[in-house]
Each structure stands twice: as C-alpha cells, then as structure tokens.
Amino acid sequence: MSATSHHQQYDPQHDPQQLRTDFLNAKREKKLRNRDAAAAIGVSEGEAIAACVGAEAIRLRPQFIELLEEVPLLGPVMALTRNDSAVHEKDGVYEKMSHNGQVGLALGEAIDLRIFYKQWRFACAVIEKVARGAEKTWQKSLQFYDLHGEAVHKVFLREHSNHDAFDALVARWSDPEQLPGMAVEPVPPAAIDKPDAEIDGDGFRAAWKGMTDTHQFFGLLRDFGLSRTQALRLAPPQFVRQVDNSATRAILEQAAAGALPIMVFVGNRGMIQIHSGAVSNVKVMGPWLNILDPGFNLHLREDLIVSSWVVSKPTSDGEVTSLELFDHEGNTIAMLFGVRKPGQPELAAWRSAALSLPLAASMAEAHA
Incomplete structure (x- = not known):
C-alpha cells in the first residue's frame, strides 16, 4: 500500500513544520530510511521531504528536463530508481542525454534510463547527515517525485563526484520561493481488467x-x-x-x-x-x-x-x-x-x- 493512501494525521500543506518534526523523529527513533519514516507517519516520501525545504532540502525549479540534462556535469554518481517491490542502484556517469517532448533518454555506458517527465512534479536537493558505520557524513542528492509524492528517481553523489558542480547546479536551479510543503493527489485504485x-x-x-x-x-x-x-x-x-x-x-x-x-x-x-x-x-x-x-x-x-x-x-x-x-x-x-x-x-x-x-x-x- 502506498503511503499516500493512509489516513493522514494532519494536512502537511498547512503544517509542514510539524510534519518535518514527526518525520525526523520517526527516522531517529525507529532508525528508518526516509521512505519508511514517511510511511510510518502516514504520508508520502515526497510530502515528508518537501516539509524539509528550508532545512535539509532545497526546492528546485520544476524545469525537470533542463535540470536532469545537466547531471552529466556531476561526473560519476549513483542513480537510484525504485518501486514498492524493487530498488535499482547503478554507479556511473549520465551520458548521451536527449528528449523528445516529455520522454527522455540517458544512454550512457553504465547509466541507461527511459524517462517520462510528464509524471514528474517536485524536485529538490537534499543534504543530510547519514551514518557510515560508526561515523556520520554529509550525503548530497537530487530527488524527483511524482504527483502522488512517490520518488521517481534520485541521484546520489559519491566521494569522487564533482561536488563543486553539484553546488553550482543547485544554486542555478534553486527555486526563489523556498516554501516547504507539497500538494499530492491520492494514488488511484488499480484499474480493473475488462472481462x-x-x-x-x-x-x-x-x-x-x-x-x-x-x-x-x-x-x-x-x-x-x-x-x-x-x-x-x-x-x-x-x-x-x-x-x-x-x-x-x-x-x-x-x-x-x-x-x-x-x-x-x-x-x-x-x-x-x-x-x-x-x-x-x-x-x-x-x-x-x-x-x-x-x-x-x-x-x-x-x-x-x-x-x-x-x-x-x-x-x-x-x-x-x-x-x-x-x-x-x-x-x-x-x-x-x-x-x-x-x-x-x-x-x-x-x-x-x-x-x-x-x-x-x-x-x-x-x-x-
């Protein structure tokens, strides 16, 4: 079941600060990943991350094609795509990027993507402290969500990525309105097959x-x-x-x-x-x-x-x-x-x- 289909305890549009507090508490107390912490408090991951705009997250302008087609500047990174049942993580460089209308391609040696931009609704950069064994380190990523608040794609920097290029890209695409919150639509029920x-x-x-x-x-x-x-x-x-x-x-x-x-x-x-x-x-x-x-x-x-x-x-x-x-x-x-x-x-x-x-x-x- 998707998190957006849960009964929500509050309207995150009107109370993003409380949502962020509850989300961070769920992560810390239950040692949960972002997606699971959001589900634990009854919202989608996108809503939880959007509530962190102004703190851990930076809202990016929703010019998704132009933004993603600059990701090659970051050099070697990790691309992550998932659904409810599978997570696919691939290290490499974004290369040979193109689009035709709202459909895009990345045809790199390692990172090979078919992109459906029509579904994308929210983009942000996330900079957060994560545990690496006994130590905590800063993790930088670009994250993209659909109109249901579900993650469609994430780009994680590695140590050997171009961190200066990341900072410049985020500055270039940062939304002038850094307001927290994201409006989402419920996930529609599964279509019923014709007889x-x-x-x-x-x-x-x-x-x-x-x-x-x-x-x-x-x-x-x-x-x-x-x-x-x-x-x-x-x-x-x-x-x-x-x-x-x-x-x-x-x-x-x-x-x-x-x-x-x-x-x-x-x-x-x-x-x-x-x-x-x-x-x-x-x-x-x-x-x-x-x-x-x-x-x-x-x-x-x-x-x-x-x-x-x-x-x-x-x-x-x-x-x-x-x-x-x-x-x-x-x-x-x-x-x-x-x-x-x-x-x-x-x-x-x-x-x-x-x-x-x-x-x-x-x-x-x-x-x-």
Whole structure:
C-alpha cells in the first residue's frame, strides 16, 4: 500500500513544520530510511521531504528536463530508481542525454534510463547527515517525485563526484520561493481488467504473432484495452509460460554461475532504469533478493512477487525472451532479458535458462 493512501494525521500543506518534526523523529527513533519514516507517519516520501525545504532540502525549479540534462556535469554518481517491490542502484556517469517532448533518454555506458517527465512534479536537493558505520557524513542528492509524492528517481553523489558542480547546479536551479510543503493527489485504485469475453482475443493473438519489435507490445496493450497481466493470460500459449515465483532467484544464480550477461529493468510511473552486464554476487537476506556487485545493486522483495512469466515476443531479429515479475495489483516489479544489441539474436544461453525455469504450480498441474 502506498503511503499516500493512509489516513493522514494532519494536512502537511498547512503544517509542514510539524510534519518535518514527526518525520525526523520517526527516522531517529525507529532508525528508518526516509521512505519508511514517511510511511510510518502516514504520508508520502515526497510530502515528508518537501516539509524539509528550508532545512535539509532545497526546492528546485520544476524545469525537470533542463535540470536532469545537466547531471552529466556531476561526473560519476549513483542513480537510484525504485518501486514498492524493487530498488535499482547503478554507479556511473549520465551520458548521451536527449528528449523528445516529455520522454527522455540517458544512454550512457553504465547509466541507461527511459524517462517520462510528464509524471514528474517536485524536485529538490537534499543534504543530510547519514551514518557510515560508526561515523556520520554529509550525503548530497537530487530527488524527483511524482504527483502522488512517490520518488521517481534520485541521484546520489559519491566521494569522487564533482561536488563543486553539484553546488553550482543547485544554486542555478534553486527555486526563489523556498516554501516547504507539497500538494499530492491520492494514488488511484488499480484499474480493473475488462472481462476476457469483451477482448478481441483472436485479433490480439494475431497481432502478437505479427510483432517485429518488442516496443510494439505497448501499442498492443493500448489498442486491445489490456493490462500486462491480462495480455499474458490471453497471449498465444506458445509465447508465454507462467513460472514459479522462485524463478528470479534461480535465473540470477544461473547468470552469476555462468557469467551470463543480463539486462535488469526496474521502473515506476516516471522512470525505467536498466542494468546491462554480468552479475556475480547474488545474496538473499530475509525477504530481499539482492545483487551486491561493484557499480550495481538490486534489492528485490521476493515475497511481493505474485506472478512471474517467461515471455517471448517476435522481432525482426528473432524471438526475444524476458522474465517479467508482477505484484498484487498487476504492476511490473522488474523485467529481465539477456543482453542483446539491436540487429543481433538473443543469447542462446539466456533463452535456454529462461525456458528451463520451473512452471508455476497451476501451470504444472495443467500440463500434468
């Protein structure tokens, strides 16, 4: 459940000072991260951070495209994108940035982003003391939130980042009105799928078989009025397999053992962040499935995966296979692919690994 759907104890617009006090107390007393401390007092993270404007946070002008396209000046940093179930952290330099209308790209060697600026509502710089082992140190970041107060993207400085460039960027983009507070809208309820009988299933399956690029899938969902999970249920059966929810752990362990380069996509309404390359250090800690590699960390809540699907989509380069994970509302948690360049077929080892994953119990019974 998103924090914005909780009953709020006060109107943060009218009482940002009290919100900030409660937020900082929750962080300190319960030793919580910002997102969890905000949820603990019944607000979104964006509202909590916006209440700190004038203290720990500096409000930036909402010229999101121009602002983000200056981030390359900061040199090597850490990019963080998350949703309710997964956190994707990638070290590197923002490079090859562009936009077309409200959709942007960063196509750097390490930092690879698909950016949906239409969803962005609030930007700030945050400068706060954080614990690093026994010591406390200053942490600097740029943080971006959507109209529900949920974080779409964060940029954290490392020791070797260009701190002078950060200070100059913040000074340049600082909002003249440093007023605390942020108005948010409640997260709308999850859309309800149309009854299967109202879907042109035959037309949809024919269109699926006719795809020549994986990006055409979004158009199919729109044209046939389908959610992603409903599309997978109604897809031509030779192209989809529902697999056991242990599949992510299994395929990451296979990829690590075999030095198999993979792509890991994690996104939200306003951002998709992509890792491409090998993974090596796969660790399970409680409900969290983690990749803890130099330059790339993934933290994924296995217990929040409600369905997992191996999906094949036709392209002009042959079929492309993905492992797609969904939560209880049908939201995408993460997607995994084999590393592939346009014009090349996908890695045979990736396809073989994906197709060897154990079926979900319901599918296994159906095939028994």
